[in-house]
Amino acid sequence: MEHQHGYIQRKDDYLKRLRRIEGQARGLQRMVEEEKYCIDILTQVSAMTKALHAVSMGLLEEHMTHCVVDAARAGDDEAQVKIKEATDAISRLVRS
16 A cells, blocks of 8 residues: 555645645735735735744644654654654754
């Protein structure tokens, strides 16, 4: 049986959020093209950043509760690999 990623149950939710973020990016481009006030653009950048952060935190939670827990239950070297992946992902998120 092929492994299913933890987020698969919420795939449609993630896709909907990402499409909304894509729309925000297009809106930002339009704002720059139309030379809107810089503070208004920055406000929208902040909203888009928060939306991306929410997606990434959801995916990270799914990874921890499915992939990492499943690997830990198996008790093999895969557990260490999954924990390292999660730690690296957290580190990237904290830096951004």
